[in-house]
Amino acid sequence: MKNVTRRRFGKTLAGTAAATFASASLSRLAFARMATASLQRFPSNFLWGCATAAYQIEGAVNEDGRKPSVWDTFSHTPGNTFQGETGDVADDSYHLYKEDINLLKNLGVSVYRFSISWSRIFPDGTGQPNEKGLAYYQHVVDELLRNNITPYITLFHWDLPQALPGGWQSRDTAKAFADYVGYVSKQLSDRVSHFFTINEFKCFTDLGYKTGKFAPGMKLTDAPVNQIRHNAVLAHGMAVQAIRANAKSGTQIGLAENATVYVPVIEDSEQIEAARRATREENAQFLTVVMEGKYTDGYLEREGANAPKVEAGDLKIIGSPLDFVGLNVYTPEYVRADSSPTGYAIETRQSSYPRMASDWLYIGPEVIYWAVRNVGDIWKPRALYITENGCSADDVITADGRVEDTDRVMYLRNHLTHLHRAASEGYPIKGYFLWSLLDNYEWADGYSKRFGIHYVDFKTQKRTPKLSAEWYREVISRNAVE
Ligand code: FCB
Numbered sequence: 001m002k003n004v005t006r007r008r009f010g011k012t013l014a015g016t017a018a019a020t021f022a023s024a025s026l027s028r029l030a031f032a033r034m035a036t037a038s039l040q041r042f043p044s045n046f047l048w049g050c051a052t053a054a055y056q057i058e059g060a061v062n063e064d065g066r067k068p069s070v071w072d073t074f075s076h077t078p079g080n081t082f083q084g085e086t087g088d089v090a091d092d093s094y095h096l097y098k099e100d101i102n103l104l105k106n107l108g109v110s111v112y113r114f115s116i117s118w119s120r121i122f123p124d125g126t127g128q129p130n131e132k133g134l135a136y137y138q139h140v141v142d143e144l145l146r147n148n149i150t151p152y153i154t155l156f157h158w159d160l161p162q163a164l165p166g167g168w169q170s171r172d173t174a175k176a177f178a179d180y181v182g183y184v185s186k187q188l189s190d191r192v193s194h195f196f197t198i199n200e201f202k203c204f205t206d207l208g209y210k211t212g213k214f215a216p217g218m219k220l221t222d223a224p225v226n227q228i229r230h231n232a233v234l235a236h237g238m239a240v241q242a243i244r245a246n247a248k249s250g251t252q253i254g255l256a257e258n259a260t261v262y263v264p265v266i267e268d269s270e271q272i273e274a275a276r277r278a279t280r281e282e283n284a285q286f287l288t289v290v291m292e293g294k295y296t297d298g299y300l301e302r303e304g305a306n307a308p309k310v311e312a313g314d315l316k317i318i319g320s321p322l323d324f325v326g327l328n329v330y331t332p333e334y335v336r337a338d339s340s341p342t343g344y345a346i347e348t349r350q351s352s353y354p355r356m357a358s359d360w361l362y363i364g365p366e367v368i369y370w371a372v373r374n375v376g377d378i379w380k381p382r383a384l385y386i387t388e389n390g391c392s393a394d395d396v397i398t399a400d401g402r403v404e405d406t407d408r409v410m411y412l413r414n415h416l417t418h419l420h421r422a423a424s425e426g427y428p429i430k431g432y433f434l435w436s437l438l439d440n441y442e443w444a445d446g447y448s449k450r451f452g453i454h455y456v457d458f459k460t461q462k463r464t465p466k467l468s469a470e471w472y473r474e475v476i477s478r479n480a481v482e
Helices: 006-021 028-035 070-075 093-107 131-146 172-188 222-246 269-282 284-292 297-306 314-318 366-379 406-424 467-478
Strands: 047-051 111-115 150-154 194-199 252-257 261-264 325-328 332-337 344-346 384-388 429-435 454-457 462-465
Touching (some): 047 384, 093 131, 131 150, 131 172, 172 194, 172 222, 222 252, 252 284, 252 384, 261 269, 269 344, 284 297, 284 314, 325 366, 332 366, 366 384
Parallel strands (some): 150 194, 194 252, 261 332, 384 429
Antiparallel strands (some): 332 344, 454 462
């Protein structure tokens, strides 16, 4: 961004402070302290990064042996996505990955979270690995490492190979996933030491098979949906074991989950306890069973005859110990204590509640603090990451090529302030991955919702840093938010 260079930003800060304090006879040291008093510093080894996902950025859907995933089929079926848009080209990052890594370098990030497209590696989901598919990711990893950026790899971000019979309705898919994961982690763990098994269970189970809003677009009843959810958490557990069996020892394993986050309406012990109960109970089918290796009594009672059929040994696999938990955090639910058997009530959202450009993206920056605190208090994971946080905005590029996304800066600044609170209270929060590095294919919303801190002209593939990119670079260089 031409207008707000780093130097100018620094000068403005110093200038304002100087004007304010010039008349007071403060020592130089006191002045320096005050000038930075509002900076909230993160722990010195805190990791700053960005996140993306394969189908949202890569394009090149027919290249080097890749075969379709369920998202190719779904997006090519009329009526499923905004204006029928597909990920055929997306950001063309398959070809432009060096340019994209250069964007990361300019931001100064130390970590990058991206996903592997399963159907590049095993085009039919199982069988013989496709060397060209693996080679692409080896090149990406090598380029990152050359730029001192540590790769964090997501092994499944919704793009299930179309060829797998029954998709997630079949238990065999969990086994196929573990085989793919075992192979990839064996091939890459010489240079990659952090893997996320699965991204956001709900979005490919409930949205894919219950509401039909996402691939594969089915609308099934509760019993099969619960079985699909079970197959998905089982796939996660089997993948954890496959990585431990195949990857270099010391490889760190977790998942990236969008657990529903409950914010207590008032911060007192009763309401905080209500938020904790809601977190465990309302996430029973996903994060709770992963962290505890059992379905809660409440979930089994609620689902009754529709509860999943669990085979011997499943729950132990699902509950395989993790090295870290990744949380994708966007939007809050508010909860209060009440005298019902659950002990909590979830508030209805008012129609005036503020949101960003996506209709689901309600703004409540304290969500990030409570995401960390609830999960940290209930399950005491060794380490936590924010694996996604960010927002869509109605970005406009000016004639001279600027995007002044002050609304996104507002969103990010407020969330980081609340994340800082969690870090300063001692929760083991190790890093933050901003969603997203660049505008991309936002699933059923196509290209209509921009989440990037770099603007992408989808006709020319030109990338332009937005004001938020400049702002994030400052956050990273100071390791602080103001
Ligand atoms: C998350 C997804 C990610 C992106 C963001 C906006 O649910 O994991 O791929 O679409 O939302």
